[in-house]
Amino acid sequence: MLFTTSRPAVPRMATAAWSAFAQTVAAPVMTATAKGVNAAATTTSAQRSFLRPMSSDHQAIANDWVDNIGRTDYLVGERPDFWWTGKKPVHGVCPGVDENNHIHALPQPDLSNATREGLLDYFDNCWTLTEVIFASLQGEEPFYRPPYHDLRHPKIFYYAHTASVYVNKMRVAGLIPGPVNEYYEHIFETGVDEMQWDDLSKNHMMWPSVEEVRQYRKVVYDMIVDIIKNDEKFDSIKDLQESPMWAIVMGTEHEKIHLETSSVLMRELPLELLRVPENYPPLAPHNNSTAPNVLPVKGQHYPENPMLDVESGVVTIGKPADFPSYGWDNEYGHKEMSVASFKANKFKISNGEFYEFVAE
Numbered sequence: 001m002l003f004t005t006s007r008p009a010v011p012r013m014a015t016a017a018w019s020a021f022a023q024t025v026a027a028p029v030m031t032a033t034a035k036g037v038n039a040a041a042t043t044t045s046a047q048r049s050f051l052r053p054m055s056s057d058h059q060a061i062a063n064d065w066v067d068n069i070g071r072t073d074y075l076v077g078e079r080p081d082f083w084w085t086g087k088k089p090v091h092g093v094c095p096g097v098d099e100n101n102h103i104h105a106l107p108q109p110d111l112s113n114a115t116r117e118g119l120l121d122y123f124d125n126c127w128t129l130t131e132v133i134f135a136s137l138q139g140e141e142p143f144y145r146p147p148y149h150d151l152r153h154p155k156i157f158y159y160a161h162t163a164s165v166y167v168n169k170m171r172v173a174g175l176i177p178g179p180v181n182e183y184y185e186h187i188f189e190t191g192v193d194e195m196q197w198d199d200l201s202k203n204h205m206m207w208p209s210v211e212e213v214r215q216y217r218k219v220v221y222d223m224i225v226d227i228i229k230n231d232e233k234f235d236s237i238k239d240l241q242e243s244p245m246w247a248i249v250m251g252t253e254h255e256k257i258h259l260e261t262s263s264v265l266m267r268e269l270p271l272e273l274l275r276v277p278e279n280y281p282p283l284a285p286h287n288n289s290t291a292p293n294v295l296p297v298k299g300q301h302y303p304e305n306p307m308l309d310v311e312s313g314v315v316t317i318g319k320p321a322d323f324p325s326y327g328w329d330n331e332y333g334h335k336e337m338s339v340a341s342f343k344a345n346k347f348k349i350s351n352g353e354f355y356e357f358v359a360e
Helices: 016-030 116-134 155-173 197-204 210-230 232-242 246-267 351-359
Strands: 307-310 313-317 335-339 342-345
Touching (some): 116 232
Antiparallel strands (some): 307 342, 313 335
């Protein structure tokens, strides 16, 4: 299995994007000192701004999370064009965007006959979906304010996390020869491990600014696009888990997981820190109606949900290793289980039914 092997010591520099990056951004990292980056004269301040030296004080402790605020000033209202580090969510520009400029997730690609164009469309759709969701955060506060329960990291972590995972997995696969920003790929690599709650010490540190992370995302995006378009290893993608390109497909599915988890954390924020992005699809029609100022009544405010009989039988679970789409390790294998007859609701549980449960 590809991702159980150790990182290659000297991977081949395969892409034009990496070569350009090494000349203008990575080179100054080599001369980083404990006090800062000793940048080459040809490197612009914009390219240097997201670099962080690896030093004993690289993870500074903040007196309070609000110490992170005051460095990025374009985060209120609709996002400016430069916010979009990949494809802007416009019909005809970004895959999955309809004629009303509402973005929708594309289905997983069939890797048995995947094309460079098809994988790039899927990647672009995933990448832009992330930036659409984070465009709902208004101002810097929602990026740095820890969740009220303090059981997850602030949103700035998740804004950078998916990009850093792409980089780290591409390094393991040998698609790139080294880090993009070693500091970022350290602090943004791992979320909360429920077995190691001390991970949450990062909630009280000085994070990079939103603008610095945006610049980082842009470099990572350009690199991935170049690999999909030009790397000769793409031809092995039909080999699934044995292909280095599995790293990129893994990154897209990991990103889709965080579309859900990040949106849950955003729902916990005060409403004044959020706005509905222009590219969100409209809510289902029934959700636009005004809630009645009465107790919900079954059959009137929510549907009847009868229990249906399900016959006994043998259920086969597990995904074959040659199934032509990405899968996590725990999806694979084959197991047959005899299941006794049971009853199940016809529909998913509604809010009205949950209210019944709570009221009882």
